Amino acid sequence: MLYNSLISKNKEQLQQKVEEVVENNRHYAKLGNLASYIPVLTEADPTQVGLSIWTIKGESFNAGAYQTRFTIQSISKIITLILALLDNGRDAVFKKVGMEPSGKSYNAIESINCCNKPFNPMINAGAIAVTSMIKGDSPQIKFARIMNFFKKITKSDNLELDERVYLSEKRTGIRNRTLAYYMKEKNIIEGEVEAALDLYFRQCSILVTAKELASLGAILANDGVDYETKEQIVPAAIVKLVRALMVTCGLYNESGEFAVKVGLPAKSGVGGGMLAIVPGKFGIGTFGPALDANGNSITGLKILENLAQALDLSIL
Numbered sequence: 001m002l003y004n005s006l007i008s009k010n011k012e013q014l015q016q017k018v019e020e021v022v023e024n025n026r027h028y029a030k031l032g033n034l035a036s037y038i039p040v041l042t043e044a045d046p047t048q049v050g051l052s053i054w055t056i057k058g059e060s061f062n063a064g065a066y067q068t069r070f071t072i073q074s075i076s077k078i079i080t081l082i083l084a085l086l087d088n089g090r091d092a093v094f095k096k097v098g099m100e101p102s103g104k105s106y107n108a109i110e111s112i113n114c115c116n117k118p119f120n121p122m123i124n125a126g127a128i129a130v131t132s133m134i135k136g137d138s139p140q141i142k143f144a145r146i147m148n149f150f151k152k153i154t155k156s157d158n159l160e161l162d163e164r165v166y167l168s169e170k171r172t173g174i175r176n177r178t179l180a181y182y183m184k185e186k187n188i189i190e191g192e193v194e195a196a197l198d199l200y201f202r203q204c205s206i207l208v209t210a211k212e213l214a215s216l217g218a219i220l221a222n223d224g225v226d227y228e229t230k231e232q233i234v235p236a237a238i239v240k241l242v243r244a245l246m247v248t249c250g251l252y253n254e255s256g257e258f259a260v261k262v263g264l265p266a267k268s269g270v271g272g273g274m275l276a277i278v279p280g281k282f283g284i285g286t287f288g289p290a291l292d293a294n295g296n297s298i299t300g301l302k303i304l305e306n307l308a309q310a311l312d313l314s315i316l
Ligand SMILES: NC(=O)CC[C@H](N)C(=O)O
Pocket: 072, 073, 074, 075, 106, 107, 124, 169, 176, 201, 204, 268, 269, 270, 271, 295
């Protein structure tokens, strides 16, 4: 495989490739738009592009705005899903949330299936339901548990909440409120609806970098084992489940096209981040806040497509 020969023989070649794909795809930013339904997100610089690769041997290759901080948004859904699975077990979680692609956008009003469950944990409705299952005696304790787990799984102590983005979304998140109240009526949301929404808005507003996403990706590529300490942070069976949902639902109604063009488990966020996993090899984090019509980073998609082709990365 090209990747194997690159990593063992010539690290400079891989570093060069990383820089090249960032430069070659920069211009696509012009074709996208910032997420304006969360007003503070329109303050981002749409021309920024960054890429980071973190291997399971602990090596990293970076280019462009890979250290710029942005809100994690929907990429947080995979981390809270892992925590909810650890807290409640697989049966309890999937009693309330489905495992099928919805074929609709991440905040579609048609997010609930015929059994009154949200289609999957990667769309907003499913993620809000999952977040409502996280354990803790108070909202503060629940958020502290989420934050600590985010820090552990990204191997970064620098994570913090972007208070302005959080308040901006809390004020304007009417669609998420609508979905959550409907799910409360159907007994999907546990506890108070506003408390679940508040926790969800907070988890989405945690600041990360492309490099931190790549590090998280490396742990998921390494079947849940921290590539430095060798600690099993997430059981391998949960990693498999999450990677499967990323392939089928991670990019919402663009997941099928992405599987054809790239062929990797991935998750996007409207803050401009993308995370992709190359099992057994490395994690990839990208940043580019200009989004396509489906809410996925336009430069992130192009970068991943180019990288997958150049390094023959598809797992399919
Ligand atoms: N796709 C996304 O990143 C959506 C996350 C955003 N916080 C929302 O709930 O709408």
